[in-house]
Amino acid sequence: xxxxxxxxxxxxxxxxxxxxxxxxxxxxxxxxxxxxxxxxxxxxxxxxxxxxxxxxxxxxxxxxxxxxxxxxxxxxxxxxxxxxxxxxxxxxxxxxxxxxxxxxxxxxxxxxxxxxxxxxxxxxxxxxxxxxxxxxxxxxxxxxxxxxxxxxxxxxxxxxxxxxxxxxxxxxxxxxxxxxxxxxxxxxxxxxxxxxxxxxxxxxxxxxxxxxxxxxxxxxxxxxxxxxxxxxxxxxxxxxxxxxxxxxxxxx
Amino acid sequence: xxxxxxxxxxxxxxxxxxxxxxxxxxxxxxxxxxxxxxxxxxxxxxxxxxxxxxxxxxxxxxxxxxxxxxxxxxxxxxxxxxxxxxxxxxxxxxxxxxxxxxxxxxxxxxxxxxxxxxxxxxxxxxxxxxxxxxxxxxxxxxxxxxxxxxxxxxxxxxxxxxxxxxxxxxxxxxxxxxxxxxxxxxxxxxxxxxxxxxxxxxxxxxxxxxxxxxxxxxxxxxxxxxxxxxxxxxxxxxxxxxxxxxxxxxxxxxxxxxxxxxxxxxxx
Numbered sequence: 001x002x003x004x005x006x007x008x009x010x011x012x013x014x015x016x017x018x019x020x021x022x023x024x025x026x027x028x029x030x031x032x033x034x035x036x037x038x039x040x041x042x043x044x045x046x047x048x049x050x051x052x053x054x055x056x057x058x059x060x061x062x063x064x065x066x067x068x069x070x071x072x073x074x075x076x077x078x079x080x081x082x083x084x085x086x087x088x089x090x091x092x093x094x095x096x097x098x099x100x101x102x103x104x105x106x107x108x109x110x111x112x113x114x115x116x117x118x119x120x121x122x123x124x125x126x127x128x129x130x131x132x133x134x135x136x137x138x139x140x141x142x143x144x145x146x147x148x149x150x151x152x153x154x155x156x157x158x159x160x161x162x163x164x165x166x167x168x169x170x171x172x173x174x175x176x177x178x179x180x181x182x183x184x185x186x187x188x189x190x191x192x193x194x195x196x197x198x199x200x201x202x203x204x205x206x207x208x209x210x211x212x213x214x215x216x217x218x219x220x221x222x223x224x225x226x227x228x229x230x231x232x233x234x235x236x237x238x239x240x241x242x243x244x245x246x247x248x249x250x251x252x
Numbered sequence: 253x254x255x256x257x258x259x260x261x262x263x264x265x266x267x268x269x270x271x272x273x274x275x276x277x278x279x280x281x282x283x284x285x286x287x288x289x290x291x292x293x294x295x296x297x298x299x300x301x302x303x304x305x306x307x308x309x310x311x312x313x314x315x316x317x318x319x320x321x322x323x324x325x326x327x328x329x330x331x332x333x334x335x336x337x338x339x340x341x342x343x344x345x346x347x348x349x350x351x352x353x354x355x356x357x358x359x360x361x362x363x364x365x366x367x368x369x370x371x372x373x374x375x376x377x378x379x380x381x382x383x384x385x386x387x388x389x390x391x392x393x394x395x396x397x398x399x400x401x402x403x404x405x406x407x408x409x410x411x412x413x414x415x416x417x418x419x420x421x422x423x424x425x426x427x428x429x430x431x432x433x434x435x436x437x438x439x440x441x442x443x444x445x446x447x448x449x450x451x452x453x454x455x456x457x458x459x460x461x462x463x464x465x466x467x468x469x470x471x472x473x474x475x476x477x478x479x480x481x482x483x484x485x486x487x488x489x490x491x492x493x494x495x496x497x498x499x500x501x502x503x504x505x506x507x508x509x510x511x512x513x514x515x516x517x518x519x520x
Contacts, residue, residue: 159364
């Protein structure tokens with residue numbers, strides 16, 4: 001509880017500091033409203049968008065796209081990661097393929113995604129899938145590979161004589177913390193990539209809110225979009241941290 | 253407690269048991285030369301030898317974790333083919349499952365044996381009491397000291413009532429005082445349960461303190477150099493003349509092997 005209060009306070013300090021600097025810049029430089037609105041004007045736009053439900057709608061679109069793509073990626077990458085982590089032969093075959101695709105940023109897939117899927121949901125889900133797939137895969141492989149062999153020995157000695165029971169009772173719980181790390185990192189990269197995907201190819205979502213704000217010279221809309229991205233990002237990370245504390249046997 | 257546990261110990265026999273590895277560059281390394289050995293039901297056998305003499309390899313073969321290159325090991329009449337819950341093991345670095353609390357660690361093998369939840373909780377608790385850790389049942393392994401972890405591991409190994417228990421330098425990572433205490437505890441438990449125990453150690457004093465019989469192994473490639481019966485009554489006094497005499501004999505043999513293994517290291 002005390003820990004959580006401390007975390008909350010640290011975020012509060014950060015927010016106050018950012019708003020303070022922002023306000024100082026506005027007061028001293030007096031930029032035009034369309035370039036940098038004051039924090040107050042931005043807050044007013046934020047509240048107005050909330051009241052009409054427009055902000056919630058855009059946020060919901062972005063969140064749903066990331067959740068869908070991230071879940072799909074997890075569904076494929078976690079089982080594949082375990083298979084590659086436990087079967088050296090499979091890893092040797094697939095590892096070069098993974099290494100070839102891994103350095104390509106999900107953003108580089110945007111043109112192809114548009115060509116293949118148009119600007120429908122499919123394209124954005126595809127881009128986020130690419131972005132979330134590799135962190136999940138690589139962390140699952142590492143988790144499955146780095147299990148202390150003596151734990152596997154202990155499991156076999158204590159009656160896990162077939163692969164299925166050994167996996168369920170030893171391999172899975174032993175690598176779970178690393179898998180959760182992968183899921184958390186992947187969600188972060190997915191959340192960052194969705195905005196980019198929506199910047200170029202969308203009619204909805206927070207990325208669209210931002211790019212549209214730029215086109216109509218409404219920097220307050222741009223800032224509202226950015227602030228919302230930040231707040232939601234922190235919230236999702238908090239959920240993962242809670243989950244991690246609950247299920248990570250490695251402790252702090 | 254001895255009345256509650258049926259006499260389940262089984263004898264063990266090794267016939268021509270050997271192990272060699274092929275290295276990456278195609279050379280064959282002899283880890284264990286053919287070994288013949290009979291271990292009686294309920295015997296406490298201690299294997300002593302210099303590092304890399306293949307004693308852990310031998311234990312892993314007996315436990316069914318590694319297949320032998322030649323020969324066979326039998327438990328009773330059955331040839332060892334893979335691990336079996338009837339053969340327990342205690343590892344040097346405890347090998348407790350860090351994601352389970354203490355009592356669930358002890359229950360692990362009982363669950364695999366298909367024992368119902370309430371019954372296995374009761375049995376696990378009984379074995380935790382045996383090692384004096386009943387109050388720590390719901391702690392995580394990381395909250396325990398090394399000595400306590402190894403006591404949990406001992407409880408876990410005995411809880412499934414195996415007929416043989418293998419111990420691979422179980423007290424090697426512990427400080428001298430904890431070690432002394434656990435040796436004493438282990439003897440007490442063994443005297444109550446009379447399992448066949450095969451125990452590996454570096455420590456000559458530990459071997460003499462615990463063993464019915466000591467097997468001394470040579471430097472790599474490993475084979476049996478001497479087998480020695482220890483006819484002292486428990487509890488044994490490490491300062492007694494007889495204890496010292498046995499110690500002196502073993503060290504004389506062991507020194508020869510250490511010189512050899514140092515020479516080999518010098519050549520490599």
